[in-house]
Amino acid sequence: MWQGWEVETWDRSLREWYQRHGRALPWRKTTDPYAIWVSEIMLQQTQVKTVIPYYYRWLERFPDIPTLANSPLQLVLKQWEGLGYYARARNLHRAAQKVVEDYQGVFPDRFSDVLSLPGIGRTTAGGILSAAFNQPISILDGNVKRVLARLVGLKTPPKKAINQLWELSDRLLDRDHPREYNQALMDLGATICTPKQPSCLLCPWRDFCYAFQSNLQTQIPMREPSTPLPHKQIGVAVIWNDQGEVLIDRRLEEGLLGGLWEFPGGKIEANETIPDCIKREIKEELGISIEVGDHLITLNHAYTHFRVTLNVYHCRYLAGEPQPIECEEIRWVKPEQLSQFPFPKANTKIIDAILNQFNSIV
DNA sequence: AAGTCGTGGAC
DNA sequence: TGTCCAAGACT
Numbered sequence: 001m002w003q004g005w006e007v008e009t010w011d012r013s014l015r016e017w018y019q020r021h022g023r024a025l026p027w028r029k030t031t032d033p034y035a036i037w038v039s040e041i042m043l044q045q046t047q048v049k050t051v052i053p054y055y056y057r058w059l060e061r062f063p064d065i066p067t068l069a070n071s072p073l074q075l076v077l078k079q080w081e082g083l084g085y086y087a088r089a090r091n092l093h094r095a096a097q098k099v100v101e102d103y104q105g106v107f108p109d110r111f112s113d114v115l116s117l118p119g120i121g122r123t124t125a126g127g128i129l130s131a132a133f134n135q136p137i138s139i140l141d142g143n144v145k146r147v148l149a150r151l152v153g154l155k156t157p158p159k160k161a162i163n164q165l166w167e168l169s170d171r172l173l174d175r176d177h178p179r180e181y182n183q184a185l186m187d188l189g190a191t192i193c194t195p196k197q198p199s200c201l202l203c204p205w206r207d208f209c210y211a212f213q214s215n216l217q218t219q220i221p222m223r224e225p226s227t228p229l230p231h232k233q234i235g236v237a238v239i240w241n242d243q244g245e246v247l248i249d250r251r252l253e254e255g256l257l258g259g260l261w262e263f264p265g266g267k268i269e270a271n272e273t274i275p276d277c278i279k280r281e282i283k284e285e286l287g288i289s290i291e292v293g294d295h296l297i298t299l300n301h302a303y304t305h306f307r308v309t310l311n312v313y314h315c316r317y318l319a320g321e322p323q324p325i326e327c328e329e330i331r332w333v334k335p336e337q338l339s340q341f342p343f344p345k346a347n348t349k350i351i352d353a354i355l356n357q358f359n360s361i362v
Numbered sequence: 363a364a365g366t367c368g369t370g371g372a373c
Numbered sequence: 374t375g376t377c378c379a380a381g382a383c384t
Contacts, residue, residue: 042380044380044381045368045379046368046379047371047380049371050371051380082368082370084367085368085369085382086368091382119381122381123380123381124380127380139380140381142380142381144380186380195378195379196372196377258367301368302369303368304367305365345368345370365383370379371377372378373376
């Protein structure tokens with residue numbers, strides 16, 4: 001069915017649709033490759049609506065590549081705080097330094113150079129180069145995968161057909177209008193060809209779409225098999241010293257929430273009470289002894305691959321010199337200073353609870 | 363090559 | 374309340 005149509009026909013109808021119904025997004029008002037790069041990184045696995053305020057604040061604080069490259073990582077992470085997937089911020093920072101080193105601070109315009117920057121894969125490289133320089137490079141993000149899977153009636157989960165999807169994306173690319181085409185295809189996926197209840201009657205490709213013609217649009221793309229999420233119980237310590245300061249630690253640079261600050265703690269073992277867990281973890285990780293006091297708050301938080309319940313207790317520092325055994329760094333800080341440090345979301349809720357108690361007592 | 367890596371919105 | 378999933382990259 002769909003083989004009978006010429007690619008040029010699809011491209012023309014998509015472009016006409018885009019000119020009427022495309023989204024007005026902040027990063028479409030510029031061709032500055034740096035600004036577009038920032039937007040592409042922030043948009044990875046993150047909704048447009050979430051990104052927009054971060055995007056504006058970022059460009060205000062880091063208006064160009066040298067400014068970003070010369071800023072301390074802690075400030076960079078503070079600007080990223082709340083966006084998640086913090087490796088994106090660390091990679092963006094490293095990549096900025098590489099652009100300064102290797103390209104005199106000018107963002108490269110060659111695909112292989114862009115692709116070699118940390119945090120930039122094939123889709124992001126194509127997105128940047130097509131948007132900033134109108135280069136004819138295809139993309140394959142979540143939107144495009146879904147659109148193409150429905151278009152051809154893909155009978156497997158997209159992950160299993162990634163090579164075919166790239167081929168198709170390449171073949172369909174409008175080489176005369178690559179910037180418009182890529183943006184249009186993503187908008188189509190985001191606003192018409194949505195995961196649930198797609199608006200097929202409004203779609204410029206409805207006549208060519210296998211899924212719509214077969215009424216399979218709610219079954220394609222096929223779902224990836226999902227695995228159950230483990231749930232961990234965590235004991236967390238808000239440790240106070242006699243100066244009215246609390247102890248925080250900076251997590252290791254790599255891995256989950258790398259480089260962010262947190263209140264120390266750890267997993268509750270089988271048949272272990274929460275106070276016992278907290279005392280043990282603090283001894284193991286920081287080498288100090290504490291007394292566990294009042295319960296502060298209990299929080300549930302969902303990550304991508306597991307869930308946690310944080311059981312947070314006020315604690316009193318007793319003895320020993322804190323040492324960064326399983327973290328990068330340790331500090332005693334006054335509660336009002338906590339806002340200066342980048343924390344993961346679950347920990348900002350703990351901070352709110354501390355400040356609320358603090359203010360209601362004082 | 364399957365697992366890892368955050369958070370919020372939508373339903 | 375749970376589930377899906379959003380402009381993916383890296384290991």
